[in-house]
Amino acid sequence: MTKRLSLPDPILFFLALATTIVGLFLIFDAGYARSIASGDGPIPREFKMQVLFAVASLGIGLLCARIPIDLWKRLAVPGFGLCVALLLAVKVIGVEMNGAKRWLDLGPFNLQPSEFAKFGVIAYLAFVFCQRKPWVERTKRFKHWAQWLDAVAVPKVVRAWPALLVLFVVVMIEFEPDLGTAAVVAAVAYAMFWLGGVSWKSMLAITVIGLSGVAALTIKEPYRVDRILNHSQRWQPDHVDDVGYQTTQSEAAMASGRLLGVGIGSGRAKHIMPAATTDFIMATVGEEFGLLGSLTVIGLLAALTLRLIILARRSPSRFGQLILLGTAAWFGIQSCTNILMANGTVPPIGIPIPFISSGGSSLIALWIALGVCQAAAVPKLKMEEAHETGRDRWGDRRSRLSRA
DSSP: OHHHHTOSOHHHHHHHHHHHHHHHHHHHHHHHHHHHHTTSOSSOHHHHHHHHHHHHHHHHHHHHHTSOHHHHHHHHHHHHHHHHHHHHHHHHHOEEETTEEEEEEOSSSEEOHHHHHHHHHHHHHHHHHHSOOOOOOOOSOOSSHHHHIIIIIHHHHHHHHHHHHHHHHHHHHHTSSOHHHHHHHHHHHHHHHHHTTOOHHHHHHHHHHHHHHHHHHHHHSHHHHHHHHHGGGTTSTTTTTTTTHHHHHHHHHHHHHTTTOSOTTOOSHHHHOTTTTTTTHHHHHHHHHHHHHHHHHHHHHHHHHHHHHHHHHHOSSHHHHHHHHHHHHHHHHHHHHHHHHHTTSSOOOOOOOTTTSOOHHHHHHHHHHHHHHHHHTOOHHHHHHHHHHHHHHHHHHHHHHHHO
């Protein structure tokens, strides 16, 4: 089967496929009770849509895997520009739901551009860092400030330009408002800066600016401040049914599951939680399948992340290495944040768990990233063979044209 699909790394493919299938099962389990209660029948709408998106995502991922990594490198900047254009389109013609304007109406379904921006930022920064030369610190004294401006200040601003573009994307996503996705994009970009070899002085400046920005964005919305300040007191009688409702219900569900869970379909959390199939789907996993079920989901995501890191060590191109490591950082950061949110370690900030939570845009973006990672994982020998084959075919074509 893998030979027919021409997959450079079948292990990565089957890990992602298994995680997607597990996600479909869990979405059905977490959503059917509410679907019946609302009169929509035993099959949840989220499950139906996720199945369709899973089939489409699989096809898109396999198609992306067949495109050479060199072509993906050339598409990195236009792809990032497309992500920015889609985010701007959301501001103008976006669909508003529950007080947030995050989607584009495409008829049969809504598209969430911020999900694609996660990988768009990874690919763009991978392109920037794979060809950037190390910064040479100039220590000589300049006779005039204009000389320093020309030799030091302007080049530093030029080198900082990609970071400013990423910051622009983060701010646009936050103003939808969607602080959770904005935080993931910012965290993944921070990881890419480190992987790309940004100096410790610049990393320190980015850290200070980033923490200041997080503080400012938190203060901007009073409900965010309430969530953070009251999180440690979420079990108090005046908070347990208010700001702490989702977290306390999720914690109670996961605790009641113990080691083996209360049994498939016997959970309580999915009947009462508003985000049972999205941000808090792990509450149902922990409640019905216990600690072992939660560890199975975590193990699949950890195996995916580890496989990407292993492939990065083998990738023949710097761009491919950064794509693989950036995607691993994305999967790891988002998975850990969702799990910490579900078990009450951090306040809820609206971050789904990859492959497991329902969401068509998220699933398509994940499989696009995996397709590009497959292309990046092609061994050097196979890349050279592919280039030679391409040259031979072009030579044969030219000879046939000359004979004609």
